[in-house]
Every structure is written in structure tokens, then in C-alpha cells.
Amino acid sequence: MSEHDAAPGGPDDGAGPSRSARLTVWAPEGLGEVRPGDDLAALVGDLLAGEALADGDVVVVTSKIVSKAEGRVVAAVDREQAITDETVRVVATRERPGQPPLRIVENRLGLVMAAAGVDASNTPEGTVLLLPLDPDASARALRAALRARFGLDRLGVVVTDTAGRAWRDGLVDVAVGAAGIVVADDLRGGVDTHGRPLSVTVTAVADEVAAASELVRGKATGRAVAVVRGLDRYVGDDDGPGARVLVRSSTDDLFREGSAEAYARGYAAARREHGSAAASEAAYADGYREGFGEGFREGSGHEPLPGD
Amino acid sequence: MSEHDAAPGGPDDGAGPSRSARLTVWAPEGLGEVRPGDDLAALVGDLLAGEALADGDVVVVTSKIVSKAEGRVVAAVDREQAITDETVRVVATRERPGQPPLRIVENRLGLVMAAAGVDASNTPEGTVLLLPLDPDASARALRAALRARFGLDRLGVVVTDTAGRAWRDGLVDVAVGAAGIVVADDLRGGVDTHGRPLSVTVTAVADEVAAASELVRGKATGRAVAVVRGLDRYVGDDDGPGARVLVRSSTDDLFREGSAEAYARGYAAARREHGSAAASEAAYADGYREGFGEGFREGSGHEPLPGD
Numbered sequence: 150m151s152e153h154d155a156a157p158g159g160p161d162d163g164a165g166p167s168r169s170a171r172l173t174v175w176a177p178e179g180l181g182e183v184r185p186g187d188d189l190a191a192l193v194g195d196l197l198a199g200e201a202l203a204d205g206d207v208v209v210v211t212s213k214i215v216s217k218a219e220g221r222v223v224a225a226v227d228r229e230q231a232i233t234d235e236t237v238r239v240v241a242t243r244e245r246p247g248q249p250p251l252r253i254v255e256n257r258l259g260l261v262m263a264a265a266g267v268d269a270s271n272t273p274e275g276t277v278l279l280l281p282l283d284p285d286a287s288a289r290a291l292r293a294a295l296r297a298r299f300g301l302d303r304l305g306v307v308v309t310d311t312a313g314r315a316w317r318d319g320l321v322d323v324a325v326g327a328a329g330i331v332v333a334d335d336l337r338g339g340v341d342t343h344g345r346p347l348s349v350t351v352t353a354v355a356d357e358v359a360a361a362s363e364l365v366r367g368k369a370t371g372r373a374v375a376v377v378r379g380l381d382r383y384v385g386d387d388d389g390p391g392a393r394v395l396v397r398s399s400t401d402d403l404f405r406e407g408s409a410e411a412y413a414r415g416y417a418a419a420r421r422e423h424g425s426a427a428a429s430e431a432a433y434a435d436g437y438r439e440g441f442g443e444g445f446r447e448g449s450g451h452e453p454l455p456g457d
Numbered sequence: 458m459s460e461h462d463a464a465p466g467g468p469d470d471g472a473g474p475s476r477s478a479r480l481t482v483w484a485p486e487g488l489g490e491v492r493p494g495d496d497l498a499a500l501v502g503d504l505l506a507g508e509a510l511a512d513g514d515v516v517v518v519t520s521k522i523v524s525k526a527e528g529r530v531v532a533a534v535d536r537e538q539a540i541t542d543e544t545v546r547v548v549a550t551r552e553r554p555g556q557p558p559l560r561i562v563e564n565r566l567g568l569v570m571a572a573a574g575v576d577a578s579n580t581p582e583g584t585v586l587l588l589p590l591d592p593d594a595s596a597r598a599l600r601a602a603l604r605a606r607f608g609l610d611r612l613g614v615v616v617t618d619t620a621g622r623a624w625r626d627g628l629v630d631v632a633v634g635a636a637g638i639v640v641a642d643d644l645r646g647g648v649d650t651h652g653r654p655l656s657v658t659v660t661a662v663a664d665e666v667a668a669a670s671e672l673v674r675g676k677a678t679g680r681a682v683a684v685v686r687g688l689d690r691y692v693g694d695d696d697g698p699g700a701r702v703l704v705r706s707s708t709d710d711l712f713r714e715g716s717a718e719a720y721a722r723g724y725a726a727a728r729r730e731h732g733s734a735a736a737s738e739a740a741y742a743d744g745y746r747e748g749f750g751e752g753f754r755e756g757s758g759h760e761p762l763p764g765d
Contacts, residue, residue: 174669241711319661343581353622357629364665403561414723
């Protein structure tokens with residue numbers, strides 16, 4: 150991978166004499182508040198005008214500024230309604246004292262996210278933001294404008310959002326839109342350093358780019374744009390399929406429903422088919438959650454499931 | 458965040474005149490094959506001796522080389538048994554034609570992973586690798602040795618592995634061990650640029666570091682060590698709690714079981730409580746999966762669940 154060292158404009162600070170693969174991520178300061186109707190490509194282009202963008206660079210922008218420019222703003226009083234409107238399918242819910250229930254749902258874009266990705270931070274008072282209508286299309290438009298402005302052939306664009314995960318605490322940024330970059334590096338057919346087939350087959354490159362950019366941008370700084378240099382091997386000269394391909398198909402999704410929801414549906418199905426009761430699935434779900442509380446030592450995660 | 462530009466030894470390639478937050482990740486070449494009983498800290502230290510490590514740097518190593526040095530190698534003929542032995546709890550399974558079933562399980566470390574994290578790539582012929590016994594302890598030991606060798610006060614260490622996710626295709630690297638770095642950045646109590654409380658509260662910093670390092674290391678190159686510079690604000694002078702804190706507690710986990718498994722348990726529970734049949738849960742799970750195949754157009758992900 151020594152070609153990275155020789156990339157046009159590629160950084161080399163002399164920190165090490167070894168032949169190193171190298172990645173540099175930086176987040177310029179100075180993008181002002183983005184407002185509905187703003188020309189995002191012009192604003193981002195102005196911000197990057199002094200950054201000497203090079204062929205093979207990837208420009209990463211938050212979905213937040215894309216949504217703002219695209220006017221995806223609704224009154225905050227409608228937040229719960231906005232979540233409902235963005236929801237295609239409820240995946241799991243959890244009651245929260247003094248707040249509306251947490252809703253993990255699949256949204257219009259196929260993304261499984263808490264609150265459907267409706268965002269209430271870093272938005273003007275009294276408003277919430279919806280995700281862009283088509284973040285892959287937004288990425289393509291931004292890529293076209295930046296390529297033209299800076300005269301670059303190969304330039305990648307990634308649009309990010311922040312998402313929770315099953316099984317792990319904390320949030321990471323993921324790619325919700327992409328253009329001009331390999332979003333999934335398919336290594337099937339490749340071999341490892343011992344000549345054996347690689348068992349790790351597909352790397353979610355665009356998600357890793359999103360995560361790397363978040364480390365630089367941070368959450369409270371207002372930096373919404375980052376540049377990633379050193380991914381030349383992933384940057385192509387066409388738009389590519391977009392980040393949508395990272396959404397797992399329903400037939401491959403073993404976690405299509407929350408555990409409590411699936412348990413409750415199974416219980417209710419058996420009752421419908423074999424029993425006579427009309428108890429609600431919600432009641433069964435409550436029972437399942439209570440079973441968790443009683444059957445497990447909090448946080449240990451190592452006990453068998455009740456009923457196993 | 459302009460302090461990053463002034464970090465000792467911090468790279469500045471002059472690519473932009475703006476006050477930029479900046480992250481550099483590089484992966485030196487030259488670590489040979491690691492063998493059971495090797496002194497990993499000495500090998501990694503030798504590799505990094507020419508890299509001018511600086512205060513605030515983070516050294517990222519794959520769990521693979523940690524496992525190799527710690528002798529966590531078993532004969533490949535025992536791969537399925539090794540997965541069983543590493544399993545604390547089965548989360549979800551899927552049949553695969555011509556192969557043993559895919560098993561997504563919680564392992565000894567609390568990690569939910571396919572095949573319990575047992576690894577068959579980039580290992581010597583005829584062997585598979587188990588995850589380190591205690592990757593946080595491995596990270597602490599490596600940190601202590603590297604701090605002493607290079608005379609650094611603040612140095613972070615992250616131990617990575619590659620993991621799948623619910624809902625998204627492709628794999629990303631995550632942190633399975635950590636020392637000397639803030640693994641979860643808790644922003645609760647903070648405010649956004651509009652002075653409103655931040656709704657995004659905890660960033661999984663160590664997972665984002667792992668993801669960023671994977672972009673540089675790649676999968677087929679044999680590079681197993683990376684250095685991340687520019688995270689000074691996350692690097693402390695004690696070991697910290699380790700990556701284990703990123704494992705979600707069982708009581709907070711809405712996806713503790715696969716959907717089919719939970720549905721089947723619910724179905725069977727209703728039959729036990731209200732019915733008379735003795736059909737197996739496995740049969741119900743099969744029925745659930747078949748329902749998916751019939752009730753959904755493949756890949757669309759937008760249909761209601763059968764029975765909704």
C-alpha cells in the first residue's frame with residue numbers, strides 16, 4: 150500500500166521512516182449555520198477552497214447540514230408525529246419514565262434507528278430535523294458540484310448520521326449516503342497471508358469512513374465537514390451504488406424485531422391458533438421484560454434466558 | 458480543537474491553512490509472524506521504534522496478534538467445538554447449505570459475535586484463533602510496556618476485532634480491549650451550538666478508533682498495528698475502565714435474542730401454558746423463517762411483519 154505515500158498532495162510528516170499506509174482526516178472550521186434553501190455545494194466548496202483537495206480525497210458531511218439545506222425541518226411540537234411519519238416498521242420499543250417511549254424503527258431509507266433518525270440537537274430552537282429524502286442522491290449532487298469546482302476526477306462523498314447499535318453501548322457515525330467511493334469492500338475470493346480464503350469477506354468501508362470522521366468532527370463543535378485522505382484505492386470515477394447497499398435485506402436480518410416483540414408475537418400466535426384468549430401482545434411483551442428484570446442479575450449478561 | 462495542530466510531533470502537511478481538527482492514522486509495515494510465547498510488547502515496540510511516538514498517541518493492535526502471542530491457538534479440526542466452548546449464550550442461528558450453521562453468540566467477554574469471535578483467517582494452516590482471555594488486560598500490559606520503553610506519559614492502546622452488526626451488511630472493526638483512552642465519550646450535560654442539551658449522549662470513541670485503524674491496516678496485508686495521532690483529548694494518564702464498558706448490559710439489550718428464536722420461545726411458552734402439544738421450538742423457528750420467505754419481497758425490507 151505504499152502508493153498512499155505517493156498520493157498527490159498526500160501528507161507525509163516524516164513521523165516514521167517505514168513504508169506506512171497512512172490516512173489523514175481533518176475538519177476545517179468555519180461553516181456557518183446552514184439554512185433551508187442554501188446551496189450546500191457552494192457552502193462546502195467555499196469551506197474547502199483553501200484545503201487543496203486532491204484526487205482520491207473523500208469529503209464527509211453530516212446528514213444534518215444536508216437536511217438543513219434541503220429544508221427537512223419540522224416544528225419540534227410535532228417530534229413524535231415526525232417519528233411516526235418517518236417510520237416504515239416498528240422494530241422495538243421501550244417505555245421511558247417521563248418521556249415518550251423509545252422507538253427503534255426502520256425508516257424510509259431502510260435504516261434501523263432510534264426515533265427514525267429524527268434529530269433534535271444542533272437544530273434551531275423549536276425544530277427537529279428529518280433525514281434527507283435521498284442521501285445517496287444528495288451525495289451524488291455534492292460530488293458532482295465539488296468535482297466540477299475543484300477540477301478533480303476522483304472524489305468521494307459520504308453523508309453520515311449517528312446511530313446506536315444492538316449489543317454495544319454508545320453511538321457511532323455510519324454512512325447514510327455515498328457517492329464515488331467503494332462502500333463495501335468485498336474480499337471474497339481473496340486470500341490471507343497464509344494463502345487461505347479470507348473468512349472476513351465484506352468490510353463496510355463507508356461506515357468506517359463515517360466513524361473516522363466523527364472522531365475529528367466531534368459532536369459539540371459545529372464542525373460538519375471533514376476530508377479523508379489516503380483512501381485512494383476506494384475512490385472511483387463513478388458514483389457507485391451508494392450507501393443504501395449497506396442496509397441488510399430483510400431476508401438476511403436475524404434481528405428484524407426486538408426480542409420482546411418477537412416473543413410476544415409468537416405467544417399470541419400460539420394462543421390464536423391453539424387457545425381462546427384475547428390477551429394483547431403488549432401484555433405479553435410486558436411479561437417478557439419483567440422476566441428479564443427478575444431472571445437476570447443486572448448487567449451480567451451471562452445467565453440463560455428464562456424458560457431455557 | 459486547535460491544540461491538535463500543536464501536538465508534539467503532530468503532522469501538518471500544509472494541506473489547508475484553516476484551523477483544523479486533524480487525525481492521522483498510519484500502519485507501519487514489518488511486523489513478522491507472531492508466535493505463541495512471543496513478547497508482543499517487544500515486537501510492537503521494535504516495530505514502532507522508528508515511528509517517533511508522541512504523548513497522546515494511540516497504538517491500535519489487532520486481537521489476532523494478541524491471541525497469537527498469548528497462544529490462543531487450537532487445531533482447526535475443533536473449530537465448531539471451539540465456538541461451542543467460547544459460547545456463553547446462543548443469540549441466533551441460521552442454517553447454511555453445506556456448512557455448519559451460523560451461530561451468533563455471546564462469548565466469554567460479553568461480545569455478541571458470529572462464531573464467538575473464533576477466527577480462521579490469517580492463522581497458520583490447520584489452526585484457528587480464540588480471542589484473548591482478557592483483551593483489556595492485554596491492552597493494559599502493552600500500554601505499560603510501551604510507555605516505559607518510549608518514556609511517554611499518556612499513551613492509549615486499543616485491541617480490535619472485526620464484527621458484524623444487526624441491520625447493516627458488512628463488517629467493521631470494534632474495540633475489544635482498551636487502556637489509557639476514553640472508550641465512551643459521555644456528552645450528557647453538554648449543550649449543542651444552540652445551547653440546547655445534546656440528545657446524542659455517548660459516543661463509542663474506542664469503536665470509532667478501531668474502525669479508523671482498519672481503513673489503514675486492511676485485511677489482506679498482514680499489517681496488524683496502527684498508530685492514531687490527534688486524539689489527545691481522549692488519552693489519559695491512567696488505564697481507564699477498558700473496552701468492556703462498551704458491552705451493553707442484558708437489561709438494556711432489546712435484541713438479546715434473534716427474532717426467530719424469541720418468536721419460537723413465545724410460541725412454545727403459550728403452548729406449554731395453554732395447550733397440549735409438544736412440538737419443538739426449532740420447528741416453530743423454521744416456520745417463522747419460512748414466513749419471512751413467503752411474506753416478503755426479498756431485500757425490500759418495507760413490508761409489515763406477517764401477523765401484524
